[in-house]
Amino acid sequence: MANENQVPEELQQNVFVTSIDFLYNWSRKNSMWPMLFGLACCAIEMICTAAGRYDLSRFGMEVMRPSPRQADLMIVSGTVTKKMAPIIVRLYNQMAEPRYVLSMGACATGGGPFKEGYNVVSGIDKYLPVDVYVPGCPPTPEALLYGILKLHEKVQRQSIRTVPWYRKDTPRGITIPVLGPDIFLPDRADEIRQITMRQETSEEIAS
C-alpha cells in the first residue's frame, strides 16, 4: 500500500508499481519458448497442443524453437532411450539459463510401459533436473496445458535474489553420459569399477 502513495494521483490510472521480481517473472512466463523437439508418441500430443483446438499461443508459447540456444523450456515428450540420453543432456547443456524441463508422459517420468526394456532410461530425471511431471500415456493436450500452467506458477514464484543461475556456486553443465557396453556417467567410474571388478560377474547378480 505504501507504493500506491508514491504515485501521484493523476497518474494512478496509468502507472503501476510492482516488484522487479513480479515484472521479470511475469514477462518470462508469458513468453516461454519451448524447444521444437519430440521423442515419441507424446510429441504428437504436444503438436496437437500447439495446434488449433488447444492453441498453446494463448499462453505465449507458440514459438517453438528448433535451436536449444533460443529455447527456455525443454518438453521431454516421450521415451528416453539410452541411445538418445546423451543427446538430450547435451541439448539441455546448450540451453541458456533460465531453463526448465517438463517431463511429459509416463515414459519420460519413469520409463512407463517400456521401463523393463534394456534400452530404456527409467525417467529423464536420472540425468536432468525436472520441474514439472505430467502423467499420462500419452497425456492429453489438456493435461500438458495444465502442466505448463503449473510451470508458469513456479516461474511466477521465483525470486531474482535466489534463482540458481545468478549464483556463482551453481554448476554450469551436466555430465554427458557415454555409450559403452551400457550407458554410463564418466564421473561415476569408480562406483562402476567397484562392482565390475568384483569376483562374481554382473550377469550373475542380475539373474
Add this chain to the structure above:
Amino acid sequence: MTESVVTTSSLPFADAVPGAVLDADQWGIIVNPDKLVELAQYLRDHEGFDYLSSLTAVDYLGFKDRTADDRFEIVYHLFDTKKGGDGIVLKVRLPESKPEVDSLVKVYPGADLQEREAYDLYGIKFKGHPRLRRILLWEGFHGHPMRKDWKEPYYEAEHKPYKSRWPVGHYQWAEDRVPWGDNINYPKGFDPDAFEPAPLPMPIIHEPPEGSDHIHTERIVVNMGPQHPSTHGVFRMIVALDGETIVGLEPEVGYLHRNHEKLGERNTWLGNIPFTDRLDYLSSMSNNFGYVLAVEKLLGDKGKPPERAEYLRVIMAEFTRIVNHMWAIGFLLNDLGAFFTPALYAIEERELILDLFEAAAGSRMMCNYMRFGGVVRDVDEDWLRKARDIVFNRLDRKVDEFDEYLTGNEILMARCVGVGLLSAEDAIALSACGPMLRASGVPYDLRRARPYSIYDRFEFDVVTDDGCDVYARYKVRLGEIRQSIRILKQALDQIPEGPIMNGKPAYVTRVQKGEAYGAVEGPKGELGFYVVSDGSDNPWRYHVRAPSYINLNTLEHMTIGYKVADSVVILGAIDIVLGETDR
C-alpha cells in the same frame, strides 16, 4: 532313414536348385544355408516371388525338440507383387556355434536393414552384407539382446504375469534388485576409464556420373538429427555433401528403440495389444488390427470375429488411414517450408476423428480397441450418427479443399515433381511398401492382393501413380483418403447389429503351437506381425515387420544426387514414424 529320397521329391521347389530344400513343414520350407542365395534367385526370377517382405530371426534355445545345432532360424517371407496370394516362407536353421548365413542383399536389396537388425539383436552374421553394423543399438553394446539367454537388467522372470505381482503381490522394486539401482548392466571387468567409443559411421560415397554439369567442391559430412525439426522424430542422417549435392547418406536409427519385441516375448498374448498401439502412434487402430489378425490365424475358429466386429475394425482402420495421410500431407508441407499452417488444416479433421476414437475406445491415440475374436467395446447409435456425419458431410469437402490448395500449387510442384525418383523395379527390389510402392506404379495393396477381414466386400480402387517421385506419393496419399472415405461410406451403411466378441472376453488366451504371419495394409504400408507360439500363454517370438523401417531402405537410393534440402522432403514423403521404425 529314407527321408532324403522319398520326401524330398514331394517338397515344393525340390528340383529347382539341387540340394537346396531340406524339408518342409506346414509353415515353411527349410533351406540349406549354402544354397539359400541360389534358391532365392531362382524363386525371384522364375517363380515370380519378387518381393522380400519380412526377414527375421528366431532363437529356439530351450524350445521343444530343438538342439544347439538348429538353435537359430532365419525366416524369409517372399511374396509376388504381380499375382498377389499367400507367398512363400523360407527358413534357414543355423547352429549356435556358427550363426552365419549368406546375405540376400544381392538378390533382394531390401534385405539390407532387416539383416542388420537380425545381426544387431541376434548376432547372426550375414556374409557378404556391405555394412553389417549394429543398427538399433550402438556399436559396442554388450551382447545381442533378443537371444533367449540374454537378460535385461530389470529381468524378473521369463513370462508375465510375474509371480511377485499376481496373484500374491509382494512387489519389489526392480531398482532394488540390481547392484546399480538403475536399468544398466556392465560386463565383468569393464573399466569405464579405459573405454573408447566407436567412431561414427561414415556414408558410402557415390561418385556423381562423369560428364554431369556438377561443380566439384570439397566434400563435407553433415549430421542431421536426431534432434532436427524435419526428421519427424529422432531419426538421424549422416549426409556426405559435394557442394549442396548429396553424394552419400547413412541413415542412423534406434534412438527410440524401446525393445518392443523383447517385451513382447515377456508379455501375455493379450498384453501385447496396448504395446502395438505405441508402434506407429499415429495409427494405433491399424496396429491392433495387424496383431489380432496374426494371432487369430493361430486361434482358428475360436478367433473368428462376428460380423459387427469385422465392420467396426474396418471402420476404425480406414479412419486411421485418413488421419495418418492427413498428417503425412500436412507435415510434408511443413518440410517444404510452409511451417505449420497446412498442418493445422490437417490436424483440424484429425481431432474430429480422434473424438470418435475416444468415444469408442476411451483414448485419443492409444486406442487398445481390438481383441482376439472381436473388439472390446461396442459403439452406440449416437456414435454411428456422428461418424456418418463426418464421413458423408465433411471429409469429402476437406479433401477437395486440400486438393485445391495444394495439388496445383506452384511451390509444391517445383519442390516435389521429379524429386526422389524410385522406379517400380527398384521399389519392389528394395521392399518398399504402401504408398511408396504404389506411387511407383505398382498396384500392390494387401487389401486386394491378400484380402483380409472383409475387405473383399467393399468397392474401392487401388490408387497408383506413375510419377515415382515425391509428388506422386503426395497424390497417392490424397487418393487413398478418397478411397478410404468410399469404404467408410459403404461400411457405415452396411454395419449390422449383433455381438462384438466371439466368446467371452478372457485375460488368458490359449494359443495353439505354431506360427503365423498376419499383415494388414496399414497407412504406411504392409504392417506384418510374425508370431511363434509354443502353446503357452506368451509368444515365443513376436516380430513386427515395420513398414516405416523397411521403407528406409529406399532413402539412400532416392536422395543421392539431389540437393540437401530435397533430402528432407524425400524423407517426409516416406512418412516414417520413429516408434515403428525403431520399435
